[in-house]
Amino acid sequence: MSSQVSSSSSYSNVKPSVVDVIVVGAGFSGLYLLHKLRALGLRTRVFEAAGDVGGTWYWNRYPGARCDVESMQYSYSFSEELQQEWKWSERFSGQPEILEYAQHVAERFDLRRDIDFDTLVTVAHFDEGNGQWRVETNHGEHLTAQFVVMATGCLSSTQVPDFKGLDSYQGKTYHTGDWPHEGVDFTDQRVGIIGTGSSAIQAIPVIAEQAAHLTVFQRTPNYSIPTRNGPMTPDYEQSWKSDYAKFRADARQTRVGVLANLNDVSAMSVTEAERQRIFEERWEIGGTYFMAAFNDLPIDQASNDKAADFVRDKIRAIVDDPVNAELLAAKGYPIGTKRICVDSQYFETFNRDNVTLVDVSKAPIEALTPDGLVTGGQDYAFDAIVFATGFDAMTGTLLKIDIQGRGGRTLGDKWQAGPRTYLGLMVEGFPNMFMITGPGSPSVLSNMMVSIEQHVDWVTDGIEYLRNNNLDTMEPDRAAEDAWVTHVNDVAYETLYPQANSWYMGANIPGKPRLFLPYIGGVDAYRAKCDEVAAAGYEGFALQVVGQPEAVSAE
Numbered sequence: 001m002s003s004q005v006s007s008s009s010s011y012s013n014v015k016p017s018v019v020d021v022i023v024v025g026a027g028f029s030g031l032y033l034l035h036k037l038r039a040l041g042l043r044t045r046v047f048e049a050a051g052d053v054g055g056t057w058y059w060n061r062y063p064g065a066r067c068d069v070e071s072m073q074y075s076y077s078f079s080e081e082l083q084q085e086w087k088w089s090e091r092f093s094g095q096p097e098i099l100e101y102a103q104h105v106a107e108r109f110d111l112r113r114d115i116d117f118d119t120l121v122t123v124a125h126f127d128e129g130n131g132q133w134r135v136e137t138n139h140g141e142h143l144t145a146q147f148v149v150m151a152t153g154c155l156s157s158t159q160v161p162d163f164k165g166l167d168s169y170q171g172k173t174y175h176t177g178d179w180p181h182e183g184v185d186f187t188d189q190r191v192g193i194i195g196t197g198s199s200a201i202q203a204i205p206v207i208a209e210q211a212a213h214l215t216v217f218q219r220t221p222n223y224s225i226p227t228r229n230g231p232m233t234p235d236y237e238q239s240w241k242s243d244y245a246k247f248r249a250d251a252r253q254t255r256v257g258v259l260a261n262l263n264d265v266s267a268m269s270v271t272e273a274e275r276q277r278i279f280e281e282r283w284e285i286g287g288t289y290f291m292a293a294f295n296d297l298p299i300d301q302a303s304n305d306k307a308a309d310f311v312r313d314k315i316r317a318i319v320d321d322p323v324n325a326e327l328l329a330a331k332g333y334p335i336g337t338k339r340i341c342v343d344s345q346y347f348e349t350f351n352r353d354n355v356t357l358v359d360v361s362k363a364p365i366e367a368l369t370p371d372g373l374v375t376g377g378q379d380y381a382f383d384a385i386v387f388a389t390g391f392d393a394m395t396g397t398l399l400k401i402d403i404q405g406r407g408g409r410t411l412g413d414k415w416q417a418g419p420r421t422y423l424g425l426m427v428e429g430f431p432n433m434f435m436i437t438g439p440g441s442p443s444v445l446s447n448m449m450v451s452i453e454q455h456v457d458w459v460t461d462g463i464e465y466l467r468n469n470n471l472d473t474m475e476p477d478r479a480a481e482d483a484w485v486t487h488v489n490d491v492a493y494e495t496l497y498p499q500a501n502s503w504y505m506g507a508n509i510p511g512k513p514r515l516f517l518p519y520i521g522g523v524d525a526y527r528a529k530c531d532e533v534a535a536a537g538y539e540g541f542a543l544q545v546v547g548q549p550e551a552v553s554a555e
């Protein structure tokens with residue numbers, strides 16, 4: 001248990017074990033939750049496995065880690081003072097600056113005093129007798145709370161493939177999502193990196209500059225767009241700050257929570273020359289805005305093929321070696337259906353003498369050995385191996401906690417065939433347990449800051465509603481949950497996304513049910529649906545008083 005002493009006047013110097021709300025996680029979701037719950041006068045405790053705030057940006061300290069949403073948009077909007085006073089130094093922020101921002105928020109709103117760091121929540125059981133959650137931590141603390149909010153992150157459980165001989169390797173290993181705080185000096189080292197997803201694509205150019213030799217093991221090539229990062233200019237900053245509230249409001253009404261200047265026509269509705277001109281323009285602007293070049297790239301195969309061809313041609317033009325160029329030119333799945341990557345000099349890096357690309361698509365990595373690894377019958381020796389092998393996304397972190405709802409049913413049992421939620425926010429059978437950016441919400445398909453704020457606002461409004469109406473619990477109806485699960489799936493299959501073996505589909509984890517995890521209907525439509533549900537007295541939810549079996553409506 002933490003020995004931290006609370007300075008809050010509402011607490012004695014021992015933190016209470018009976019509270020209104022327990023929040024798990026102190027990334028951007030947990031921080032904003034604590035701020036809002038405090039404002040409602042609710043006794044709240046936050047538990048965080050890490051040593052400080054920041055979540056993703058605390059853990060992912062690999063070289064080159066950077067945001068793919070512009071700094072002016074990847075930040076909180078809830079405080080006008082905060083958004084006016086904070087100054088970003090670059091167009092796309094690097095991990096250290098985003099972490100500094102999270103730390104600044106924690107300081108500015110005096111949040112740390114209610115957070116226990118280096119503390120894992122291991123157990124959360126719902127007690128039907130009193131409608132309370134019983135929560136345990138890895139330090140043996142037992143707590144009781146009316147509400148539990150899982151702000152545990154979508155990409156917070158690292159995944160290392162179960163390679164044969166993993167433990168036999170004698171060199172150093174690193175995972176991008178759990179990078180040493182002191183950094184890693186690869187000077188003079190032979191380094192191997194496994195994976196070519198977003199994390200690897202950012203790390204490879206930086207590691208290549210330092211290492212004696214870098215060997216990249218690629219199973220599936222990725223589409224990547226140059227970031228074209230640069231310093232923040234005072235004019236650009238001011239163009240946002242002069243009317244920040246309006247721009248934020250506009251972003252909330254887009255599909256992905258980003259003002260990306262969507263070109264609202266089909267790629268097939270313009271001439272070949274015009275299409276190329278527009279793709280070229282977007283390529284020059286850089287970043288994920290490329291996917292907004294036309295309005296049908298995620299849903300129309302012919303349009304998507306044009307965009308994919310364009311990017312493949314760019315890759316072929318950048319990479320000198322034609323064999324490498326062809327290996328790096330992504331194919332076999334539509335562009336954007338695995339998360340589109342952004343990079344700084346990624347493809348150029350393969351023109352360096354000290355970088356080797358090894359294709360493991362046909363001959364997988366067979367085993368790790370004491371010296372390195374073996375694939376295609378060939379041994380590779382390394383001083384260090386970097387796993388850029390991703391995460392057990394969206395469900396992995398939640399399922400690591402022993403969560404039990406009504407009747408002692410575990411979340412793992414409920415989700416055996418894949419996650420089932422209503423609005424990605426709650427699960428039938430698990431009253432008063434909320435998830436921020438849970439499966440079935442737009443979350444990872446959006447600017448996460450926009451999605452996080454929307455979820456936190458909805459959850460805290462819901463809690464306030466219950467309290468104002470003398471209600472104790474809320475829980476989705478089975479029918480509402482079923483309908484939402486069907487809708488999430490239906491919308492996904494209207495797009496090209498299910499064609500890819502992506503983590504969106506759970507395809508990166510052996511044995512994980514294959515279904516589309518986030519909601520792809522758009523943050524705009526999703527927000528409208530959530531607002532509608534709340535305005536209708538939380539339609540689709542049973543609102544109850546403990547001890548009264550009948551669901552009641554407060555209307």
Ligand code: FAD
Nearest residue numbers: 025027028029048049055056067068120121152153447448
């Ligand atoms: P997280 O930041 O993941 O925080 C969750 C916290 O919960 C973690 O600190 C974890 O330690 C803690 N936790 C989990 N389980 C427990 C437990 N049982 N007990 C105690 N603590 C627990 N999003 C974008 O919109 N744009 C981007 O460019 C972007 N880039 C990204 C780059 C990387 C490398 C990664 C991994 C993700 C990126 N994301 C991006 C997504 C990013 O996760 C979100 O933007 C956002 O930071 C999530 O905040 P969060 O608080 O919801 O979750």
Ligand code: NAP
Nearest residue numbers: 066067068161195196197198199200219220339388389390
């Ligand atoms: P990822 O996209 O899941 O990539 C993992 C990589 O490891 C893939 O190339 C995968 O190949 C490879 N891999 C996994 N197991 C392997 C095996 N056994 N053998 C060989 N290769 C293997 O993970 P990530 O790069 O960490 O990114 C995860 C998500 O975090 C991103 O999609 C994004 O949402 C977020 N992120 C964003 C940014 C950003 O730009 N802001 C940066 C980093 C991360 P396959 O494709 O063949 O499975």
